[in-house]
Amino acid sequence: MQLLKTILIILIxxxxxxxxxxxxxxxFAKYFINKAARKYQNQYQKQPEKKVGEVxxxxxxxxxxxxxxxxxxxxxxxxKDESD
Numbered sequence: 001m002q003l004l005k006t007i008l009i010i011l012i013x014x015x016x017x018x019x020x021x022x023x024x025x026x027x028f029a030k031y032f033i034n035k036a037a038r039k040y041q042n043q044y045q046k047q048p049e050k051k052v053g054e055v056x057x058x059x060x061x062x063x064x065x066x067x068x069x070x071x072x073x074x075x076x077x078x079x080k081d082e083s084d
Contacts, residue, residue, distance in 0.1 A: 050056065
């Protein structure tokens with residue numbers, strides 16, 4: 001009798017999982033896809049629209065590296081060890 005109960009419970013859980021997977025999972029996926037699409041669509045709508053032919057130039061600040069802070073360059077020459 002206990003074996004039949006266990007098999008029945010397993011079958012009920014299996015069919016419930018099948019129903020959830022068939023009906024609820026696609027609904028959740030569609031909901032999250034639509035939510036992401038609205039988010040990205042709102043992002044692009046916030047950008048200012050440019051008129052046709054309008055040119056805008058954005059300058060990047062130049063990085064001024066200070067070579068003086070790096071120290072002094074020393075030219076070196078390899079010497080062979082003649083003690084061998």
